[in-house]
Amino acid sequence: MSARPVLPVVSSRRRLTDMLARGTTLGLTLLALVPLFLIVYCLLSKGLGAWSVEFFTSDPTGSFLGDPGGIRSAIVGTLIIVALASAFAIPLGIAVALYLIEYGKRSLFSNTVRYFVDVMTGVPSIVFGLFIYIVLVATQVGGTSYAAWKGAVALALLMLPVVARSAEVVLNLVPNSLRESALALGAPRWRVIFRVVLPTARPGLITGSMLAIARAAGETAPLLFTVAFVNGISTKVTDRMNSLPLQIFNDVGQPQDRLVQRAWGAALTLVLMILILTLLARLAQRRSRLQS
Amino acid sequence: MEAAQITPTRRTLPRGSGPRFADPVLQGVLATAAAAVLLLIGFFFVKLLIESKPAFEQTSIVHFVTGADWVPSQKLYGALPLLFGTLVTAVIALLIGVPVAIATALYITELCPRRARQPLTILVELLAAVPSVVYGLWGIFVMAPALLGPERAVNNALSFLPFFGGTVSIPNYFVTGLVLAIMIIPIVSAISREVMSTVPRDHKEAALALGATRWEMIRVAVLPYSRAGISGAAMLGLGRAIGETIAVTILIGNAAVIGKGVFTQGYTLAAVQANEFGEAAADAVHKASLIAAGLLLFILTLAINLVARYYVNRAETATSRSVPVGMAG
Amino acid sequence: MMPPDVPTERVSPEEGKERKGARPAPLRATAGVAARSQAVASPSAAPTARSMSLSKLNAFYGSSHAVKDISLDYAANQVTAMIGPSGCGKSTVLRCLNRMHEEIPGARAEGKVTLDDLDIYGPGIDVTSVRRAIGMVFQKPNPFPTMSIFDNVAAGLKLAGIKQADTKQVVEKSLRGAGLWDEVKDRLSQPGIGLSGGQQQRLCIARTIAVQPEVILMDEPCSALDPIATLKVEELIEELKADFTIIIVTHNMQQAARVSDTTAFFYLGELVEHAPTEQLFSTPSNPRTEEYVTGKFS
Numbered sequence: 001m002s003a004r005p006v007l008p009v010v011s012s013r014r015r016l017t018d019m020l021a022r023g024t025t026l027g028l029t030l031l032a033l034v035p036l037f038l039i040v041y042c043l044l045s046k047g048l049g050a051w052s053v054e055f056f057t058s059d060p061t062g063s064f065l066g067d068p069g070g071i072r073s074a075i076v077g078t079l080i081i082v083a084l085a086s087a088f089a090i091p092l093g094i095a096v097a098l099y100l101i102e103y104g105k106r107s108l109f110s111n112t113v114r115y116f117v118d119v120m121t122g123v124p125s126i127v128f129g130l131f132i133y134i135v136l137v138a139t140q141v142g143g144t145s146y147a148a149w150k151g152a153v154a155l156a157l158l159m160l161p162v163v164a165r166s167a168e169v170v171l172n173l174v175p176n177s178l179r180e181s182a183l184a185l186g187a188p189r190w191r192v193i194f195r196v197v198l199p200t201a202r203p204g205l206i207t208g209s210m211l212a213i214a215r216a217a218g219e220t221a222p223l224l225f226t227v228a229f230v231n232g233i234s235t236k237v238t239d240r241m242n243s244l245p246l247q248i249f250n251d252v253g254q255p256q257d258r259l260v261q262r263a264w265g266a267a268l269t270l271v272l273m274i275l276i277l278t279l280l281a282r283l284a285q286r287r288s289r290l291q292s
Numbered sequence: 293m294e295a296a297q298i299t300p301t302r303r304t305l306p307r308g309s310g311p312r313f314a315d316p317v318l319q320g321v322l323a324t325a326a327a328a329v330l331l332l333i334g335f336f337f338v339k340l341l342i343e344s345k346p347a348f349e350q351t352s353i354v355h356f357v358t359g360a361d362w363v364p365s366q367k368l369y370g371a372l373p374l375l376f377g378t379l380v381t382a383v384i385a386l387l388i389g390v391p392v393a394i395a396t397a398l399y400i401t402e403l404c405p406r407r408a409r410q411p412l413t414i415l416v417e418l419l420a421a422v423p424s425v426v427y428g429l430w431g432i433f434v435m436a437p438a439l440l441g442p443e444r445a446v447n448n449a450l451s452f453l454p455f456f457g458g459t460v461s462i463p464n465y466f467v468t469g470l471v472l473a474i475m476i477i478p479i480v481s482a483i484s485r486e487v488m489s490t491v492p493r494d495h496k497e498a499a500l501a502l503g504a505t506r507w508e509m510i511r512v513a514v515l516p517y518s519r520a521g522i523s524g525a526a527m528l529g530l531g532r533a534i535g536e537t538i539a540v541t542i543l544i545g546n547a548a549v550i551g552k553g554v555f556t557q558g559y560t561l562a563a564v565q566a567n568e569f570g571e572a573a574a575d576a577v578h579k580a581s582l583i584a585a586g587l588l589l590f591i592l593t594l595a596i597n598l599v600a601r602y603y604v605n606r607a608e609t610a611t612s613r614s615v616p617v618g619m620a621g
Numbered sequence: 622m623m624p625p626d627v628p629t630e631r632v633s634p635e636e637g638k639e640r641k642g643a644r645p646a647p648l649r650a651t652a653g654v655a656a657r658s659q660a661v662a663s664p665s666a667a668p669t670a671r672s673m674s675l676s677k678l679n680a681f682y683g684s685s686h687a688v689k690d691i692s693l694d695y696a697a698n699q700v701t702a703m704i705g706p707s708g709c710g711k712s713t714v715l716r717c718l719n720r721m722h723e724e725i726p727g728a729r730a731e732g733k734v735t736l737d738d739l740d741i742y743g744p745g746i747d748v749t750s751v752r753r754a755i756g757m758v759f760q761k762p763n764p765f766p767t768m769s770i771f772d773n774v775a776a777g778l779k780l781a782g783i784k785q786a787d788t789k790q791v792v793e794k795s796l797r798g799a800g801l802w803d804e805v806k807d808r809l810s811q812p813g814i815g816l817s818g819g820q821q822q823r824l825c826i827a828r829t830i831a832v833q834p835e836v837i838l839m840d841e842p843c844s845a846l847d848p849i850a851t852l853k854v855e856e857l858i859e860e861l862k863a864d865f866t867i868i869i870v871t872h873n874m875q876q877a878a879r880v881s882d883t884t885a886f887f888y889l890g891e892l893v894e895h896a897p898t899e900q901l902f903s904t905p906s907n908p909r910t911e912e913y914v915t916g917k918f919s
Contacts, residue, residue, distance in 0.1 A: 001704075016705050053711055106726065173765070177759060177761060177763045178763055178765060178766075180721065180724070180759065181759060181763050181765070181825070181828075182765075182780050183721065183724060183752065184719060184721060184752055184756065184757035184759075184774075184829075185752065185753070185756065185776070185777045185780050185781050185782070185828065185829065185832055186749045186750065186751075186752035186753030186754075186756075186781040186782075186832060187749065187752075187780035187781060187782075188782075189781075190747045190779070191782070195776070195779065195780060196765060196780070198766055199767045200765070200766060202767075
């Protein structure tokens with residue numbers, strides 16, 4: 001008669017360590033998420049109170065004593081500046097990624113470019129603003145000092161590496177067999193790119209671009225000394241223009257309750273815009289994944 | 293039977309499609325775009341260097357970096373307080389943020405239930421979607437006042453240590469560092485996650501098959517393998533913390549001094565630019581000094597990123613090593 | 622499936638096996654031909670022959686010498702199979718025939734590859750023109766995922782830059798030529814990737830023949846297909862050789878025996894033997910060929 005096999009015992013100390021480790025990592029993960037919920041809560045509780053029809057339809061008045069006004073010019077300004085920046089950055093970023101994937105591949109030049117694109121994502125946003133100040137604002141290019149389009153260029157510089165990096169990942173996912181089939185049909189490379197590669201990569205390119213736009217919409221520093229601040233609404237890109245991040249930044253510095261409340265309302269608006277963009281981008285990504 | 297030899301005719305191929313120069317032109321255009329990236333960075337550097345020269349004509353480079361007085365009204369431009377503040381806030385951010393980020397990366401990749409993976413990932417990434425200015429807004433009006441009490445208590449309790457004791461102000465190094473920590477969690481976590489997911493399955497299975505608990509497997513197979521990549525991720529977080537401007541400007545108090553304590557006010561390289569650029573327009577030397585601060589910031593972040601990217605790239609493309617570290621013998 | 626307005630000279634299988642030289646094939650007066658430049662140099666010259674031949678072809682991947690000194694003729698309107706164990710260079714040779722080999726970074730080819738009397742590696746030859754004349758079907762069916770069935774076939778024309786007045790007609794003709802028309806004629810606007818594996822491969826064949834090449838190269842076209850789909854494609858090959866010269870790489874010897882008129886056996890980058898299929902499989906002259914076809918190694 002054989003004895004029942006006995007499994008070796010895992011010491012309770014080891015079990016305890018394991019449980020402790022699991023608990024700690026879970027706890028820290030939840031801790032990391034606490035600020036997210038806190039911010040959302042504060043934004044909603046303090047920001048919603050500022051929202052009103054007037055809030056969205058009137059411009060900041062700049063007066064300290066009377067009615068502070070709404071944030072219309074800031075919203076319009078953000079939309080214009082970010083749209084302009086995207087128009088610069090997205091084609092350029094995709095062009096860089098196209099070069100890296102379709103032509104450069106593993107050459108020294110493209111490896112260097114790839115490396116520095118990555119490095120560029122780490123450049124502080126204020127350096128971009130500083131650079132544009134030196135090159136475009138101080139030199140009064142275009143006849144004006146501060147201008148909306150100059151701020152857009154600074155934002156575009158910020159978006160460029162983000163777009164290029166994500167586009168490169170997406171273009172790399174296009175199966176090489178598709179390129180080969182197109183080439184074997186007698187297509188020149190430029191046709192292969194425009195008629196096969198880009199259409200196939202389009203969903204991913206859109207997602208990457210939307211995420212870059214969401215990032216740019218929230219940036220303040222590049223706009224500080226390129227667009228500068230102005231209260232009134234303006235649609236001329238050669239003028240100074242208001243924008244949501246700048247508006248919030250300004251209001252934060254003021255010791256007045258009503259201005260602070262406006263800042264919360266503006267912050268809620270901005271975060272909502274970014275959130276919607278981000279979620280749309282992720283949804284588009286999921287849908288395209290399900291389709292393929 | 294001899295095959296009749298038929299001479300094939302002179303033949304031509306169907307005409308190529310489209311203009312023949314289209315391909316080289318496209319390649320040239322795209323290559324120019326790619327080169328533009330490199331040229332831009334070089335150009336940044338050169339321009340910043342040129343424009344900051346007036347500052348160094350007045351203050352030597354050594355004095356700029358080591359001078360302890362930044363008082364523009366008296367034409368004193370010593371950037372040491374700025375460097376000090378930049379470093380202190382960054383270190384606090386790393387001390388708090390990196391362990392948390394690694395913990396979230398570990399939890400998401402190794403420990404959490406499958407279904408929770410996607411939602412948790414999205415939530416952590418949402419932390420990055422909050423704009424810097426909103427972090428500043430929330431920090432100064434909600435976090436900092438709320439922390440005042442606990443800060444005072446800790447300050448008094450540890451007053452025998454250097455950097456503690458003295459008065460506590462609402463904007464201070466610690467709060468800044470704390471908010472910075474929250475801001476760098478997404479990037480450090482994302483890259484750590486990527487690195488951890490490249491750990492070869494057989495390393496992990498080898499540990500588990502020997503009867504290791506989940507945590508022991510992580511300690512023995514995942515962490516050592518990911519060490520280089522996680523360091524890279526932490527460095528990227530450092531770069532981010534150093535370069536962060538707006539939240540810091542709001543939270544640090546903008547006092548150009550070398551703070552006596554963790555709960556006192558300070559200044560950073562990035563914040564000084566945001567704050568003083570408006571006024572400096574008139575004063576050429578002041579402006580140049582601010583640009584010099586910007587140059588210094590650029591060099592710092594460039595250096596950190598160059599090294600960090602090297603580690604991260606190496607970790608992400610590493611093929612499996614033969615034996616998990618710590619399991620040999 | 623054949624152009625109704627043009628008389629075709631059929632080569633009987635026996636004749637084809639005996640003759641190794643070029644056989645004249647009639648000029649096809651279809652709409653697509655008008656879009657090409659003169660296919661004959663002088664009005665009284667004989668029509669195009671569409672044979673190919675290799676003369677001392679060497680191919681490299683970087684410094685690795687993959688294909689060594691191959692000289693080989695491919696008869697017009699015949700099916701030539703290239704067989705051999707993995708890594709013997711047969712796919713590389715195939716890719717040299719339409720200059721796809723050079724698309725791999727670091728790869729190059731030396732030697733002479735002629736379509737009739739034209740060296741396709743000659744100076745001044747436009748590589749996209751070569752690929753229009755010499756089409757290729759790949760191992761894994763790969764219809765363009767963003768396009769419908771109709772657009773996939775038409776893509777051949779669009780990508781090659783052929784201006785077509787009546788795309789619909791060409792698409793239908795190509796789909797008929799690929800034996801796919803009846804199965805898809807009611808769903809031409811559906812996505813190409815919605816078809817079964819065998820149908821997708823025939824769609825790729827339709828896409829290839831829409832461009833009206835002279836030669837069709839096939840790189841293990843059935844290895845990703847189930848037996849029934851394979852049978853359909855093999856029947857298709859038999860029909861296609863009336864209009865095209867077909868060169869097929871396969872690792873399946875039975876397929877080579879079923880489908881081809883002549884077979885070439887490769888080993889370690891060299892051409893070992895080229896003979897009419899029946900002869901190569903029943904009485905090969907080279908002992909290594911015999912070892913391979915009897916299954917001593919694969």
